[in-house]
Amino acid sequence: MIQGFAALALLLISFIVVPLASLLLGTSSQEIVKYGLDSEALYALYIGISASIIATVLLIISGVPLAYLLTRRDFKGRDLIKALVDLPFVIPHGVAGIALLVAFNSRTPLGFILSNLGMKLEDSFWGIVSVMAFVSVPLMVDALIDGFSGVDTDLEHVARGLGASESETFWRITLPLASRSLVTGSLLSWARGMSEVGALLIVAYYPKSINVLIMERFWTYGLQVAKATAIPLLVISLTTFVLIRRFSGRR
Amino acid sequence: MIQGFAALALLLISFIVVPLASLLLGTSSQEIVKYGLDSEALYALYIGISASIIATVLLIISGVPLAYLLTRRDFKGRDLIKALVDLPFVIPHGVAGIALLVAFNSRTPLGFILSNLGMKLEDSFWGIVSVMAFVSVPLMVDALIDGFSGVDTDLEHVARGLGASESETFWRITLPLASRSLVTGSLLSWARGMSEVGALLIVAYYPKSINVLIMERFWTYGLQVAKATAIPLLVISLTTFVLIRRFSGRR
């Protein structure tokens, strides 16, 4: 049995490794410099990276409270909210873009207010941020739920008994002990933002982020140019991946 | 502290709920019938659904052995393989498509063999299957790893002592007890396949699967038509989501 198992397992591993290796090894450094690091590509990288960072920061600010409440408070509808958080996992990417556009485009009341505040959704930097935040919600919140669940509530009970209020306990005990999960969640959420393209093609083609640029170059110039353009992004993703595994203690 | 936390948490939840609700509630049934259930859309749904099912079946066949080996055998490089399995998580979707195309297009030796076997990658049904399988690998394998890890090895040891070989033990004890995880993994992997669009736009625009069709209609006819086309897919995704949560015993 084990030999057969090993053969099938090897097949699956190759299916992941071969494409990535072909892409990384099959591109010359001249091509990478020419198409992957030209000013348009660098600007698109900058847009992608900065939008994803901002999306992640927004998710930290709103996700930490949500995850804390979900792990420390027992309230009606808690299970429903836990489910809602995971919804973006299964929403097809294009559909997610359409949903954001339907809800927040500048002709909707909410979108109107936001666009007057300089946060227009369509073809804008804030549109990119919204898309990235939307798809990353479950990653951030689930990592934080794991983190807060991993903090023994007895530690908090002891702290309370020693005179610390709930908020003192949160800042001195709970959050510091969940900090690894916060880092993991942030990296995951940042990486997920950087990987999205389907929803971006709908909500914010412009300003051109790196993912959109890769698609555009594939359609305009073909595989050769697109693959060179993709290399720097792939390297960034792989680096993030290594960091994620380090901080989450492997996995 | 708790009031502030609750406010921020509510903001995040609305950010998920409002777009999906707007999309579902803001589309009339006439529109859905006209654009979401016309023959082109139904055919595209059929393509998407069947490709995703086949991708999932292939992942079961190769993922079960891989996950079993990863949880039951201690070998050099096991941690590396566990890491490789998770790689598709962080690969930007467009880049994943490009990588698959670079490795398996019909001008590469491997792609040449495959296309002679009727499994050409570019703009073909098998291309769709490949893309969907690639992005779903971590979901399937991680679910199975969870499942197999959850089976107490003492059960297997007892069975071995009672005279069952490793393969008898696998089929009679281990796999039956991991069956929930197999179902969860399959649903997750199927749903992930159904959600992909970026890589499809690169590898297999044709035959037009539902995700590609939604993009095309958005670019050609605009938001109104695209959103109606998206509704059936969204409903399917939400149903799958409910099933996943049922089988994974809420997660």
Add this chain to the structure above:
Amino acid sequence: MIELRDLCVDLGEFKLDEINLSVKKGEYIVIMGPSGAGKTLLLQTILGIVKPRKGRVIIDGRNATELPPEKRNLSYVPQNYALFPHMTVYDNIAFGLRIRGYKDLEIFSNVREVSEIMGIKYLLQRKPSKLSGGEQQRVALARALVVEPRALLLDEPLSALDKVIKSELQRFLKKIHSKIGFTAIHVTHDFLEASYLADRMAIMYDGKIVRAGTLDDIITYPRDRRVARFVGGENIYHGKIIGTKGGLTRVKIGELELFSIYNGRDETLVMIRPEDVYVHGKMGSMSAQNIFRGIVEEIEYRNSAYLVTFNVKGVLLRSVVTKQALEELSIAKGKKFTLSVKAAAVRIISS
């Protein structure tokens, strides 16, 4: 002083049902019971983590039922000690003082003092993960005691420890208590631990305190079959009250007739503790009201003593015997001995 009045709590599968208990200043109370009896829940309710559905928690005469935990001044010592893993031992002990806004110098001298008492001065700069189980317990006690709490709430502080370390820590706990004289509410499922440490004990079943009192009160008159079994009663029988004679109750167990000083109804349970069955070599002066002959059926070694099972008219009666007695009386399987049991040792348990 801590008083619990009619405390009722419902929390999923656990509950507390009309708990009444008062703990005097300096007293060491141990609450026993099997797992699932609600012992931890009781501590959490006293601490203020869990709000009761009904009833009151009164601390030093003041109704504390609605106070949050941080206003109660009770130190909690959970089973795993819950040392803050991201702080050194010093910072762990200093935590409560820092929260109270003490100055660094005061904190320093307080931590020093308590670490000296606990014998953990050499540990102050270490992280909790580097400590042994015994060291962790001492640190947890130091952290709990340095804030001079109204009471210590200890949740199974000795389980999950090796037998040898456990008995060392038990002695340490007793020593520290007699030295500092803190008030303690200690929860355990181990009767031996309780009998060693407790000034007074209470036994819980299904969220209720079914028996409270001193060790002597409880082992001599458990009042309830579960309590009898819990505190190690070995000889428990179904009996029948058949009358009275000379102010004593006559009770029959199978063919064996015994006198008891207790009263009871018709059908009843009868308990005789193994330490109350005396074995005699020759007829001497015996003050006991129940004297009969028994044949040795089995001899088991148990904890530096022997548990000898006698067959008395078909009734199996266990007696604790020392090695010395085993030798002096030449007790062996099949031999016959005179046994005596006082009427006061034949407990009638009507439940």
Add this chain to the structure above:
Amino acid sequence: MIELRDLCVDLGEFKLDEINLSVKKGEYIVIMGPSGAGKTLLLQTILGIVKPRKGRVIIDGRNATELPPEKRNLSYVPQNYALFPHMTVYDNIAFGLRIRGYKDLEIFSNVREVSEIMGIKYLLQRKPSKLSGGEQQRVALARALVVEPRALLLDEPLSALDKVIKSELQRFLKKIHSKIGFTAIHVTHDFLEASYLADRMAIMYDGKIVRAGTLDDIITYPRDRRVARFVGGENIYHGKIIGTKGGLTRVKIGELELFSIYNGRDETLVMIRPEDVYVHGKMGSMSAQNIFRGIVEEIEYRNSAYLVTFNVKGVLLRSVVTKQALEELSIAKGKKFTLSVKAAAVRIISS
């Protein structure tokens, strides 16, 4: 018959180091040791789940070291019983027979027979999750015994159980063993459990068997301080050999001088088990070589008996005393008594 010869295993933080042990047919062997000693690893190596780095496992005279578990015919009963949760009790018990290709009718009659012996016929159609701890243990034993294994490997089958249930199951295990006479290798950290069940026992520390023998062998002469502590030695002292006299060794503990039948070097450890310290009311005929007076310092209740601490010239000596003796001799704090210890009970442990 199972023989282990020079067995060495390395598995992460656990190891086995030159294990030698032989278990006769029908023998009940208990292996004791603190957690982390390698007890479970030893069972897994015998079962064949773990391959040894060196040494051999010989089953009924045949080298089984390279055999996979399914060819060894050893039944494993792990701590949690590991009943197959997706099968009924009947299918659990039938599992081994089905694997062996028995016909349905044979399976039926075999399962019936073993369930009758175990008293679990009424459970056959239930799922394991519906069973109590005691029922689970019986089912696990039935499943293990129905295939008539060469030996049963039991891994802490009684820990994680309530005290009361635990002692019931202990008795059941002993009864079944004397009825069926299977060979058993039973692992535990509980000395009381071991002393109740074992024909012979072995004590493990750090992957080594440091002492093996009968209960008597081990408690009377543990040979090693850790073993002495493990088997409940209370009186362990640093002593000094000061010579011999009349064929006996003279050993000094503080100011107290004792005779021992054992030999030893200069500085040594001396152990006197609490059951070997006899207390006398009046001078009578005493055969013991060591007779001295001691003052009662403390009396502790322990497990239906009393542990009395005597101060003898500054040395604290604990003795087990029954309630009967406590009364008859009027033992109380501060009173003085004559104590005797045989020269054979003064163990010299040179380690």
